[in-house]
Amino acid sequence: MHNAASLSACLGSMGLLRLFGVSWPWSVVAGVGVYLGTSSWKYFYVAALTAKRDVTGLCVLLRVKMALWRYMRDGSNILTMFAQTVKRNPNKIALIYEATGESWTFTQLDQLSNSVANWARSQGWVTGDVVALFMESRPLQVALWLGLAKVGVEAALINFNLRKDSLLHCIGVSRSRALVFGAELADAMSEISASLSQAMVRFCTGDHSTHHGAYLGATPLDPILASTPRHSPLPCVQHKGMNDCLFYIYTSGTTGLPKAAIVVHSRYYRIAAFGYYAFRMRPDDIIYDCLPLYHSAGNIMGVGQSLINGLTVVVKKKFSASRFWDDCIKYNCTVIQYIGEICRYLLSQPVRPSEKAHKVRLAVGNGLRPSVWEAFTQRFGVAQIGEFYGATECNCSIANLDGKVGACGFNSRILPSVYPIRLVKVNESNMELVRDSRGLCVPCQPGEPGLLVGRINQQDPLRRFDGYVNHEATSKKIAQNVFKKNDSAYLSGDVLVMDELGYMYFRDRSGDTFRWRGENVSTTEVEGILSNLLDQTDVAVYGVTVPGVEGKAGMAAIADSDGTFDCDAFLQKVQTALPPYARPVFLRLSPSVDTTGTFKIQKTRLQREGYDPRFTSDRLYFLNVKIGRYVAMDDELFVSIMEARVHL
Numbered sequence: 001m002h003n004a005a006s007l008s009a010c011l012g013s014m015g016l017l018r019l020f021g022v023s024w025p026w027s028v029v030a031g032v033g034v035y036l037g038t039s040s041w042k043y044f045y046v047a048a049l050t051a052k053r054d055v056t057g058l059c060v061l062l063r064v065k066m067a068l069w070r071y072m073r074d075g076s077n078i079l080t081m082f083a084q085t086v087k088r089n090p091n092k093i094a095l096i097y098e099a100t101g102e103s104w105t106f107t108q109l110d111q112l113s114n115s116v117a118n119w120a121r122s123q124g125w126v127t128g129d130v131v132a133l134f135m136e137s138r139p140l141q142v143a144l145w146l147g148l149a150k151v152g153v154e155a156a157l158i159n160f161n162l163r164k165d166s167l168l169h170c171i172g173v174s175r176s177r178a179l180v181f182g183a184e185l186a187d188a189m190s191e192i193s194a195s196l197s198q199a200m201v202r203f204c205t206g207d208h209s210t211h212h213g214a215y216l217g218a219t220p221l222d223p224i225l226a227s228t229p230r231h232s233p234l235p236c237v238q239h240k241g242m243n244d245c246l247f248y249i250y251t252s253g254t255t256g257l258p259k260a261a262i263v264v265h266s267r268y269y270r271i272a273a274f275g276y277y278a279f280r281m282r283p284d285d286i287i288y289d290c291l292p293l294y295h296s297a298g299n300i301m302g303v304g305q306s307l308i309n310g311l312t313v314v315v316k317k318k319f320s321a322s323r324f325w326d327d328c329i330k331y332n333c334t335v336i337q338y339i340g341e342i343c344r345y346l347l348s349q350p351v352r353p354s355e356k357a358h359k360v361r362l363a364v365g366n367g368l369r370p371s372v373w374e375a376f377t378q379r380f381g382v383a384q385i386g387e388f389y390g391a392t393e394c395n396c397s398i399a400n401l402d403g404k405v406g407a408c409g410f411n412s413r414i415l416p417s418v419y420p421i422r423l424v425k426v427n428e429s430n431m432e433l434v435r436d437s438r439g440l441c442v443p444c445q446p447g448e449p450g451l452l453v454g455r456i457n458q459q460d461p462l463r464r465f466d467g468y469v470n471h472e473a474t475s476k477k478i479a480q481n482v483f484k485k486n487d488s489a490y491l492s493g494d495v496l497v498m499d500e501l502g503y504m505y506f507r508d509r510s511g512d513t514f515r516w517r518g519e520n521v522s523t524t525e526v527e528g529i530l531s532n533l534l535d536q537t538d539v540a541v542y543g544v545t546v547p548g549v550e551g552k553a554g555m556a557a558i559a560d561s562d563g564t565f566d567c568d569a570f571l572q573k574v575q576t577a578l579p580p581y582a583r584p585v586f587l588r589l590s591p592s593v594d595t596t597g598t599f600k601i602q603k604t605r606l607q608r609e610g611y612d613p614r615f616t617s618d619r620l621y622f623l624n625v626k627i628g629r630y631v632a633m634d635d636e637l638f639v640s641i642m643e644a645r646v647h648l
Helices: 002-019 024-037 041-073 078-088 106-122 139-150 164-173 183-195 209-216 222-227 265-278 296-309 324-330 340-347 370-380 471-476 523-533 567-577 604-609 635-642
Strands: 093-097 103-105 130-134 154-157 178-182 201-205 245-251 259-264 286-289 312-315 335-339 362-366 384-389 421-424 449-455 478-480 488-498 503-509 513-516 519-522 539-544 553-559 586-590 619-624 629-632
Touching: 041 265, 078 106, 078 139, 078 265, 078 296, 093 106, 093 139, 093 296, 103 106, 106 139, 106 222, 130 139, 130 164, 130 183, 139 154, 139 245, 139 296, 164 183, 164 259, 164 523, 164 567, 178 183, 183 201, 183 209, 245 265, 259 265, 265 296, 265 384, 286 296, 286 324, 296 312, 296 335, 296 362, 335 340, 340 362, 340 370, 370 384, 421 488, 471 478, 513 539, 513 553, 523 539, 523 553, 523 567, 539 604, 567 629
Parallel strands: 093 312, 130 154, 130 178, 154 245, 178 201, 286 312, 286 335, 335 362, 362 384, 553 586
Antiparallel strands: 093 103, 245 259, 421 449, 449 488, 478 488, 488 503, 513 519, 539 553, 586 619, 619 629
């Protein structure tokens, strides 16, 4: 009986792996492994505890993969999927703009995007051209990139918090022929207007767009769209398929300035589809989307549910902790989106009746710490947490399907090859991959922290890695000889830990990036900006842990050889040059900043000592947000921060 069961498991796993395109030799090897594994009590122990989870995950994986194959076979893309959604739900509300209360049915959103498409074609833009969008979250942003895509034009979604050099960089690397900006960002545009190419056409949308556009050389877009025909544009000469570019989303990556990640049609679908099926969303759900639409969480995981699955999405201009639950009640929301910080902000709010009078049953997002997780569900009565992990461009996304507290996802311990991702050992001092005698990466055992990687297969829409506009940046995210000889894998840049049951837990973001306030902060970028503000002074930027707070707070060590550093003047400059999440929370003023023999900033000691005044005689400062200035760090203030008695 035991042998029969083992043989059945063996043959079943072989057939399953062949279905997913794994070669016969590897399928046989895996099948033999399963057969031998079933003779172990531990295999049965793990299987008994994870079978339901793994089968659910397999069903989700199969459903998404089969749908992708079908769409690719039929020559479909996101636009044809949206057209089907409009056909099914012509008069249903697609998007609601919380700031004004306006709503758009699917038919109205389709017609508005048609106006955008016809306007774009009248500008002479063709397939492959790029238009940058720089505005705060609003439904029009969705209509803009959707309409541009209808004529093959690709949108570059610019982070509205960026300023000056970072903003110029993002516009430049996208090779945009035009720029559409919101009137609310006119001041940011005025700082870079003279540096933009005169050939770049500019348009302004929103309140007072006529006034702001005049002195920035921009044409008001709203009246143009209002008078542009709303019929469907003529089909593109060059039809785009599932593996062609839809738009660009910027990500800090592991080093340097923001990179433009290529989002193809299949990637947009897979992110939205995995969220829909993995977390059991329903067609009648109403999603409260308070995340920025320049990011994949807000624009794909959130808005994608509307465009593909016909859900109603409430678009919030900016997150508000005090209005959060009132908004959910007002719009009858059943699903909310979060990042870890949002949940913590909500918990810090005074108790109010509305926080349990809502209809929210599901919260979808990432970065939720175990302590915040349980406190959040208990206080606000949210039944299900849909925690997931995955960068915009990665091929190794994972999801927590069964609500395991603290886990960001899982990979099957029984049939790990079905979804070829792995944690591999790295040298934590320099994050270099550790390899064995054959030159292959060394897989981590349960409990060992490791870098998450995903095997690349460009023929498989679930395994492909499309990278960035910058080819050099793309190559840095790919490693060779990872799972086997001559293969390639995507390097996530994140360190995770897996337990014996296959649950994975986020540990840290490696390289020159840390996460703060829900955003990735590139230390290389911030160092460059601060150094320029301080006349090329040596600056080291790094993240430091603060008890009870998600992510890492920014700290800057600055060379101050003569002791004349002015914290107040520095803060004024920083506030104009950096978005709030990238501004240093702590400062360390030293006679000099440690460098290596090749003049690279040395941060190891600085990170280890942090902001503890007991470890250094350097002057330390803390950004007190209540009074809006840096204050000197002493033992009393340090203890208050460590005991979470100081607001960050």
